[in-house]
Amino acid sequence: METAKKPEQIEPHWYFVQVASGCEKKVKANLEQRIQTLEMNDRILKVEIPERQAIRIRQEGSRASSAEKIFPGYVLIQMVMDDESWQVVKNTPNVINFVGTEERRRYGRGRGHVTPRPLGSAEVNRIFRAAEQEEPVIKVDLEPGHKIEVTAGPFQDFNGEVVEVNPERGTLKALISIFGRDTPVELGFSQVRRLDE
Structure with missing residues (x-):
């Protein structure tokens, strides 16, 4: 008979979480506070909003530098996936759902149960390389x-x-x-x- 693995033995992975549009920073702050309050530091390790520098050139020719979200409406979370950590993330205000595979619903509308899909190490590296990009992205109106x-x-x-x-x-x-x-x-x-x- 196989025994269940303890959370310390399970490898943490990165997951995308869809959040309400424009609420990425609020979700990050709420989630970090919940992690501290519920003492989940060992299972929910990092909450990131991948951003890169962008220079917007306005019509009059002036330039404005700002941080631009690479994936608006999404937050990256490094965590050990178990029922408790899933509930902490899922029940955070303005969190819509994990990104993953959806099981079909027979009745009703909306999203069914989503099985979170961890990101591969190549995907995670590509995301963080884009965020660390030296050259700012130039945007024009x-x-x-x-x-x-x-x-x-x-x-x-x-x-x-x-x-x-x-x-x-x-x-x-x-x-x-x-x-x-x-x-x-x-x-x-x-x-x-x-x-x-």
Whole structure:
């Protein structure tokens, strides 16, 4: 007859947990407090929100640096999976469910029972490497297909459509109708304004 393994003998794994959108930091704080209160430090080891640096270039050309969540709506937890640790995580406010395989429900709606799936070591390494990335990700409020109005320079007051964005140089290429023909023109981010549709 096989005896049940004690939690100390079971290997901890990383799991993704889906949380309410925008509540990642609140879930992390609540879960860390619950871990201390319920003395689960030996079974729930780490709670992480993978983030990377991003530089957002605004329309007027200003740059703003911020931390951007790699997986919005998800938290990574390193834990020893057993009934008690599962309940602690699952019953934390704003936690929706573990990511894993779902067993089919015969009746009712919504998610059935989800069997948590541990992440492989290669997946975990890839996630943390992305978070430690030296080069910040550059984000721009303008994308190909957006309608713009030129606000400065020789094409001021012309309207066009963005066809290419070059965040590193702070420029974009747009098609502007000049004398009835679409002409590609390179403009700086500070020379254009996005037209809201």
